[in-house]
Amino acid sequence: MSAADVQVTEGAELSAFYRNLAAAELQPLWTQGRSLQPFEPAPATRVHLWSGAAVRELAVESGRLIGLDGGGDRRVLSLANPGLGGQPYATSTLWAAVQYLGPRESAPAHRHSQAALRFVLEGSGTWTTVDGDACDMEPGDLVLTPAWTWHDHTNGGDQPMMWFDGLDMPLVNMLDAQFFERYAADRQPVSGHNLSAAAYEGDADGLADLARPPSDEESFSPLFVYRWERTDRELAGRLAVSASGAAELDFVSPLTGRAVLPTLGCHMTRLAAAAATAPRRKVGSSVYVAWAGEGRSVIDGTELTWRAGDFFCSPSWAYVEHHAVAPSDLFELSDRPALEALHLFRQETAGSPQVIHRRLGR
Numbered sequence: 001m002s003a004a005d006v007q008v009t010e011g012a013e014l015s016a017f018y019r020n021l022a023a024a025e026l027q028p029l030w031t032q033g034r035s036l037q038p039f040e041p042a043p044a045t046r047v048h049l050w051s052g053a054a055v056r057e058l059a060v061e062s063g064r065l066i067g068l069d070g071g072g073d074r075r076v077l078s079l080a081n082p083g084l085g086g087q088p089y090a091t092s093t094l095w096a097a098v099q100y101l102g103p104r105e106s107a108p109a110h111r112h113s114q115a116a117l118r119f120v121l122e123g124s125g126t127w128t129t130v131d132g133d134a135c136d137m138e139p140g141d142l143v144l145t146p147a148w149t150w151h152d153h154t155n156g157g158d159q160p161m162m163w164f165d166g167l168d169m170p171l172v173n174m175l176d177a178q179f180f181e182r183y184a185a186d187r188q189p190v191s192g193h194n195l196s197a198a199a200y201e202g203d204a205d206g207l208a209d210l211a212r213p214p215s216d217e218e219s220f221s222p223l224f225v226y227r228w229e230r231t232d233r234e235l236a237g238r239l240a241v242s243a244s245g246a247a248e249l250d251f252v253s254p255l256t257g258r259a260v261l262p263t264l265g266c267h268m269t270r271l272a273a274a275a276a277t278a279p280r281r282k283v284g285s286s287v288y289v290a291w292a293g294e295g296r297s298v299i300d301g302t303e304l305t306w307r308a309g310d311f312f313c314s315p316s317w318a319y320v321e322h323h324a325v326a327p328s329d330l331f332e333l334s335d336r337p338a339l340e341a342l343h344l345f346r347q348e349t350a351g352s353p354q355v356i357h358r359r360l361g362r
């Protein structure tokens with residue numbers, strides 16, 4: 001028997017072996033390459049920017065064309081990352097969307113395992129009721145609807161209302177941990193207005209790093225609304241004493257000093273004109289709302305040019321640096337608390353700005 005014959009025999013034997021593996025629903029590790037164990041995160045999430053003007057126009061159109069009674073409970077347009085194969089997710093772990101609620105409309109009460117938060121973009125006269133607490137929503141306010149809290153939105157005014165929705169939906173769904181329940185009536189009873197704000201809205205509570213040690217008792221912040229007026233004041237105070245022209249804060253529970261929700265973190269960056277943040281990378285993804293100003297961000301070598309109203313995202317382990325052209329505020333939603341809880345979080349800062357190899361945006 002020649003060497004060639006042996007190889008043919010081995011080849012046929014191996015082919016049969018691989019067929020038998022497949023038939024037995026087994027897969028060998030040795031054919032997978034590095035895809036299962038990359039040397040560092042290799043996210044499918046792509047760096048992407050959604051024009052705020054374009055999103056706004058389509059959200060307004062959805063208000064004209066789509067009723068709230070047509071199923072879905074909410075009139076929501078999700079930011080769909082082009083790297084995620086048509087899934088309605090902004091990143092592999094974060095749902096991000098714009099919700100439109102017309103004058104005198106209300107979105108019915110429900111609850112779900114997925115935790116949610118809102119960053120109000122425009123409008124007035126609307127409140128979100130969270131477990132009986134009717135929280136007024138004004139532009140720049142952050143409103144929490146933690147996992148399994150009843151919530152409904154009511155627009156009692158004459159203006160349309162738009163806000164940014166962030167949910168941990170991809171993460172909770174991938175863990176097969178999602179439950180959903182409709183409330184028996186359209187709206188839940190209101191036990192009072194702005195109750196959590198009255199109880200917990202101390203001067204800088206929930207915005208500063210608190211001296212009090214974290215407690216394990218609460219999984220989410222008991223303060224459901226973080227008013228823009230306080231956020232703005234706190235950022236202004238920090239910027240006034242900042243040598244770099246950048247001021248940052250985390251939104252935290254006034255009770256524990258921990259992130260507002262166990263799975264979702266919120267951060268705000270204020271930049272003076274011409275100021276920049278150092279290139280930083282972290283495990284986990286983020287979605288940014290350009291709340292004020294204009295500037296550019298470099299993410300993994302891609303430069304995004306943004307102005308107030310735009311949305312963009314960063315994948316896990318991508319270097320991110322922000323440069324302001326005009327005085328700017330960036331709201332950031334991230335999955336950081338989930339990664340920290342699982343002891344998977346890492347971050348690092350680079351010494352020099354990134355080399356730009358691609359430009360996206362305006």
Ligand code: 1HN
Pocket residue numbers: 074076097099107112116151153165167169
């Ligand atoms: C939800 O409950 C809201 O309450 C918004 O406003 C968006 C997206 C998916 C699932 C539930 C809301 C949502 C959502």
